[in-house]
Amino acid sequence: MDIVFTMNVKSRKQLVLPVMRRRFFRDWTRRHSGAMRRISLLGAFFLTLGLSGAGLTKVWAADAEAELRESSAVVDSPVMPTLRFDNVKSKHGFTLSGLDARLQLVVSMQLPGQLCSDVTHQVTYRVDHPAVVRVSDGMLIPLQDGEATITAEHANGMSVDLQVRVENTGNEAAISFPGRVVPIFTKLGCNGGGCHGKLAGQNGFKLSLLGFEPREDYEHLVRESRGRRLSPASPDQSLLLQKSVNTSPHGGGKRLDLDSHEYRILSRWISQGMPYGSDDEPQVVSIEVMPEHRRLSAESSQQLSVMATYSDGRVEDVTRAAVYESNDSEMADCNEKGLVHLKDLVGDVAVMARYQGHVTVFRADIPVSGSTITEDAFPEHPENPVDRHVFAKLHSLGIGLSPVCDDATFLRRVTLDLAGRAPNALEIVEFQKDTSPNKREQVIDRLLASEDHAEFFAGKWNTILRNRRTGGALRFANVAFHQWIKEGITENKPYDQFVREIITASGSAASHPPVVWYQQVTDTNQRIEDAAQLFLGQRIQCARCHHHPYEKWSQADYAQLSAFFTTVSKKTGRDPLEPLVFAKLGGASARHPKTGQTLKPAGLDAQEVAIGAQDDPRTHFADWMTDPSNPFFARALANRYWKHFMGRGLVEPEDDLRVTNPPSNPELLDGLANSFIESGYDLKALSRLIVTSRCYQSASDASPENIGDKRSYSRYYPKRLQAEVLLDSIDRLTLSPTKFAGMPAGIRAVALPDTGFSSYFLTVFGRPESTTACECERSQEANLSQSLHLLNSEEIQSKLAGDQGRAARLAADTKRSDEDKIRELYSIAFSRDPDDRELKATLTYVAAKENQREAFEDVLWSLINSKEFLFNH
């Protein structure tokens, strides 16, 4: 992208910069700092540059708005220092219309070799016509009609001008209730779910949640207890205002200052006789946050500006009226004025801004400061697209990549992640002996084809598909559904087909096992919510009762989605315990919960579907979901699998792919989703793509260049073994299999057909109960009970001390040397040989103990309790 700057040179020192090219910047930034790339230049349009000391140089930017928009706001940094207003797009400056209009100034400074920084609250503002407009806390406030120039001056002498026009201060327009008053309630939290926004209201006063139903709010406020809440004759005596400033006792305390913009608007609206406004008044059609994406240094801050565009084309600053929220409060937070404070972590963070049902996101990348990481730090021309995207991200953030992990670590890691178990002795030896260059790929293919892989992944799906016994005993249906899932994974059934067969399931558990999903998830709402969360990564449930506060989904969207499921019915089959699931004939439709309007089925963001009289509407739902153009389906799965292997989703939580919760590496998520679609929804191919990447095979150990990284995959993030895998590993190490009621001896915990088997061990290590579609039910958190159980439970002690256990066998075996025995233990526990120090420590311990059996029990105990055993690393 080229930007042509027109020069308006006033100084002796002319900056010749007719054309700026990307390559030029790249060379420049490489020379100066590896971390200095892709600097945001968003909205640098009405740009005045002052260079003091060297004399004033004004550079006028051409109105290159379209081009810059295209560049999605992240462009290379200019070489000359600039100071600019960031959020005013027109070269004619900004017009404030009416006394209520505001403009939040956003001033950025760009110095060579440094990241762009926000200086909105550091510069001094001067106004050439102070009667027209004033600046307060970085905010422009109109005073009377006229024109003025605002000059922002930095302490270093740089300055920049902004032309402002004020008009319409003479006419007091009627204040619109939905347009002006409701946003104040939202901003102040009056209509939040904890206060008047809850279903029952609060202390007799009810508002719709987040103001999504302004008509209802108006009725409650104006018509109910008239004369008490609002008093046009004496607005300040209105209960609404007295409560808001807490002069009349208010459970919510003081929400407003008497001397505030919001108070004055409310007061004026009351004095105008509480006009509602008209239904055809301009509506907000979009909001935009500026800047949109920026690279910032840690512990800096950024003032945001939010502009709303109305249906009549009018653009208005709503920065103070919008509501903000950071998606990761450890990285950044944002105050009510739209000022973002970054903390000391490196990575990326998003801040959501919401106004009148519209949402948008500001994204910040926070690179390592002073990083010396260059392109040379990454393998050249990575074949795997995963690596290309991860390396690009790491490079841009100045984070180093950990080296490739050794073979022993790789084998243990990939076997745990693909098969849910550690490698056995034979696998370890064979892998060691194998000298072929693609031996890692071969192991991956062997594991993907193994039954252990199918068992492990069947368990994963089984849990979130809520296949769990109800009441006491395991039912045939549970076993059948589990088996069906497992077979699907074994034969590598395309994921679209897998989902389609569940969604369109009809018949009995015996004839078509996925009907069990319909038996477990029993009502229409729950089904659509589960399906949306599981397969689309959309948490649509919010929109059941109100407009989704963090998405665009309305109650109509919810109803239309649920309409696909409204014809599903159950009847008693031959076996009363095994009901039949089927779809009734006839038009599928759902009623809008507020308007009562009958709505036809439609996917999210999709057209209504024409469904034939004989059709099962669920087929159309499956068609829509699994269509390659569906924006949610492949991405949701790609993110879910990525998290399984990499320990952290590109979107967290993994099933919450909101627009306001953007992925940490959007290109990577798109890449994964696209290749998944292109492969024909091949789950094993997706797993293979991830685990064959250089990124997956990085060592988990950190260097000073990447110890601070928690989300960019500069190394493999260790994961505690999940409950079932851990129990299986202990069983194998101690040679003491756990018994599960009614199951064949020796069955692995990961292969159990549901999560209803009683086991204190599994419970304490966070096995989910499979009551929801959320993977978050599985807890990987540490706690005291776990430690006590591993260190000192009867269960573990009996496994260590069992007569048939490994310690007893090793102690009884007089033929092998102690060293040999220790090597065996290390191989099974850690998939590697002990080093000299470890060997010496254990041999000394065993030699010093009179009771050999106890000595080996103690060694086993120490191995089980060490982090290397408990974690996949």
Added chain:
Amino acid sequence: MLSILGPNSRCCDGISRRGFMKIGGLSFGAGGFTLADLMRAEAASGKGSSHKAVINIFLGGGPPHQDMWEIKTDAPSEVRGEFKPIKTNVPGIEICEVFPQLAARMDQAAVIRSVVGCAGGHDAFQCLTGWNNKDLKSIGGRPAIGSAVSKLFGPVDASVPPNIGLAKPTKHVPWSDSGHPGFLGAAYTPFKPDGPGMKNMTLNGITIERLNDRRNLLSSLDSMRRDIDISGAMAGMDVFGQRALDVLTSSKLLDALDLSKEDPKTVERYGDGKPYQYQYDGAPTCNEQLLMARRLIEAGVRVVSLSYGRWDSHSANFDLVRDHGGKLDQCLSALIDDLEQRGMLDDVTIVVWGEFGRTPKINDKAGRDHWNKVSCAYLAGGGMRTGQAIGATNRLGEEAAERPVHMQEVMATLYHNLGIDTATVTIPDPTGRPQYLVDHEPIRELI
């Protein structure tokens, strides 16, 4: 992060139920706590300082509201019953004659005579959560106060669970409920001294010498770098592993449960509640549990739930109340005195209540049957404005005539006293929806 009083307008934003970087745990749940927070919290809660806590005493079966804190002297004899009111040390407040010691401490307590909103279930669920047990059932149900507080605050001391249930098993199982974690998941189940976790607190099959040998070997072998783990689980396991070993050598928790470590004079003041009468399928009148509750809170527990007696007086109502009431009078007043003496009364809230009230009309077995239109509660401590009687029933004790107080208001008051603003604090459920702890506000007369 330790302060959770700030505004929290999160909604449907899907923070994972057990967000990463958190250390939590079965009965030791510390979700919402990073390791650093945990350390800070521990450091801050050193000797001398007291944390906010709740002792939730459930009167299983439903105590007769008209024979406890409001004697219906104006009612006809078939309703009035046998008891006479006695004066308390607060002028104008009279309570049942079986509580003379509590009457002498009325200034330190508040009674609510008009509790409403009882669902009618014969269980402790509402007294533990404030909610109907059908609410949010499809995602696991509402968490009990102890579980919610564990989630929000974590442990005061990593070796002592923040949420303990002392209720002994009863034949009518719902009366020995110590609170379910609901949608928070099993990690927030209350710790029970007779549960499987308890056995792990004393050495199983090995001597302390051998444990020390094992520790030494482990520390020489367990060399993996902890700081490479972004989830915090490794560091968390280290901390809890260390605490676990501490527990095995000397356990604050076991000590707290061991009443032989208490001054015998104190034990005597509480009484033993024996002989246990009218117990049938319910809980015993185990007076020591109130003392145990105090000791547990001193050791760092935040919420202790227990079940006291069986108040389901379908027959012999008055004999039962005389027996149970007299015993409760003794141990509850001893508890109040103890907390007062230790300077803990402002930090510890005691609530004594049941699942519903009982019928105004006395039946032909001198009993009273179930009555869920109105019930009662006794509250003490917690820094509340005590010395009050709130609300009243009508002449026959049939319904709340003045100031109906919803069960959730009582629960909201408990949360409030723990330092939790129920108007703003939410916990995300597994679907990501933020759930408020209760829908009602704290009792305004008390806070």
